[in-house]
Amino acid sequence: MSISADERRTRILEAVQGLGSVRVAELAERLGIPAVTVRRDVAALADAGLLHRVHGSVSTTAHRRDSGSGGGPSLGLLVPAVGQYFDEVIAGARTAAGHAGAQLVLGISSYDANADHVQVEQLLKSGVDGLLLAPNWTPADAPGGRAWIEDLPVPAVLVERRPAPGSPAEELDSVASDHRHGVLLALRHLAALGHGAVALVARRDTWTAHEIRRGYAEGCELLGLPPEQVIDIVTPTVDAEAVANSLVEASSRGVRAVLVHNDQDAIQLLPLLRARGLKVPEQLAVVSYDDVFAALGAPPLTAVAPPKQAVGSEAVALLLRRLGSEGPAPVHHVLLLPTLQVRESCGAAAV
Template identity: 75%
Template sequence: MSISADERRAKILAEVQKLGSVRVVELAERLGLPAVTVRRDVAALAESGMVRRSHGSVSVTTGRDDQAADGPALGLLVPSVGQYFDEVIAGARDAAGRAGTHLVLGISSYEASVDQAQVEQLLKSGVEGLLLAPNWLPSDRPGEQEWVKELPVPAVLVERRPALGSPAAELDSASSDHHHGVLVALRHLSALGWERITLVARRDTWTAHQVRDGYIEGCELLGLSAEPVIDSISPKTDAKTVADRLAEACARGVRAALVHNDQDAIQLLPLLRARGLRVPEDLSVVSYDDVFAALGAPPLTAVAPPKKAVGAEAVGLLLRRMASSAAASVPVQHVQLLPELTVRESCGAAAG
């Protein structure tokens, strides 16, 4: 059974961290993966600063600047490497380096059951603070977040905004305001004259649920009628089925769509063309994430959460909390940063 790029890169990173340094060919053999695939994944990890490449080998990187960092190690738990969280990691890594600290990375591969185990490993490695992007969903059972209350070191949530009254509500947090991001997209499409705008979105991530909630809220604020949300690509729904449902919505008068995320939006473009729908002539499309939206055909207008800035802000909050851990009077901060819209060709408006 094939595995996703995120899963491959998580396995590669874990193996490199275990070995310290290994030749790429040997790494491919150990993981049972084609060498060309491993080289491509290693290149992506190196570009994000998570490993170091040199003469056919790959080794661990501490995330430090060129000069050694003498400060404490900070643990960073993310659900994946690649795509969205690469930029979050890069922002956190740069901020940690500037502060004389370094990062130790844990990856849970979008499995909530792995979160605690990864955090335990980070704590065993000697980290003195934690940056956490756990795999929390609205469907979580009561008590599944209780473990954050027992952490022995200061912790900050990253790209997660704790629910009021939840166990995590007393933790500092830095996140993108996805409700604002969706509103910006809807306002742009509405300004182009479209009154019927649908949402194509996943259900399997925290961000996806924020986007869904933001869509309902944004439509109400702008006086738009919320269309039925089209469930995006999942183990039970393939891209062709999503394209069929979007084509049916267009037949009912929908003329614009917000798609979460870039990957799903780019997959839909040729499938829509095969169904006689041209973007942007017949359907204006905005994608959410802006990781590689510019590579679509046509290039996609996209909402860009401030991913690097969120990573940097989270490090700042954690270092402040670590420095003042004895001062109970320091208030908890929940910081939200605003996404921006980058206009490209997929809406039919001039790019800028």
């Protein structure tokens, strides 16, 4: 069974972190992945600053810094995956840490809340002074699965997560994109273009997906738009045909605009809609959420762009401030506003 590029790159990073430094050919053999594919993935990870390449070998950026450490604080960053959205969050955190003379150590979990604690324990064992945490929390999680956050021995900042009121996590600093505001931007733009109803296509498996669903309900009520039943994406490659059929049916009822979370799912839908005679943007205005590679769609996709790099940068700044504090300091819950990047897919002139 084939695996996605994100899964391959996560496996590569985990292997290199365990080995410290390894030749690319040996890495390919260990993982059972063709060497040419591993070289391509290693190049992408090196371009993102997550790995260091030299003379056919690859090492973690943390391993490289250890050989000439500047003595700054060590910051552990937990993310649910590498690739797409979190690459930019990591890039922002890495740049901010570098400017401050700090070392960033990456921990990769999975979209499974049970894996978070294991990865955090590994980061703590590596000797980090503080933690930047993007755990895979969703409203359906049992509260007990988050109890470990009460016992952290070092300062921590939540990244792209909003703590639940009254939970232990509320006592932590946090930095997140205001995804509900991002959805409102998209709905307001489509309403201004004359659309009296907007469909939502969304996942259920991430924190962001649930924030987008809540933002859709709140935004429709605020703007006086009739809320459509959300079209679910469970498995993108399996559900794409069914989603396209649902959008054709919605179009036949007069719904001529849709917000899709995320870029990948929106781009996969475009040819399926064309094959069903539904032209974008002439017959259906499409806005995607994330703006990782929305501009590469055919047509280029108007997209809500969360401030991903700024989230990573601000999270590092908050953690360094906490580490440098000599006494109690106010807890900061920071929300950064997304922007809307207007392109051809919504039928408005690009700006």
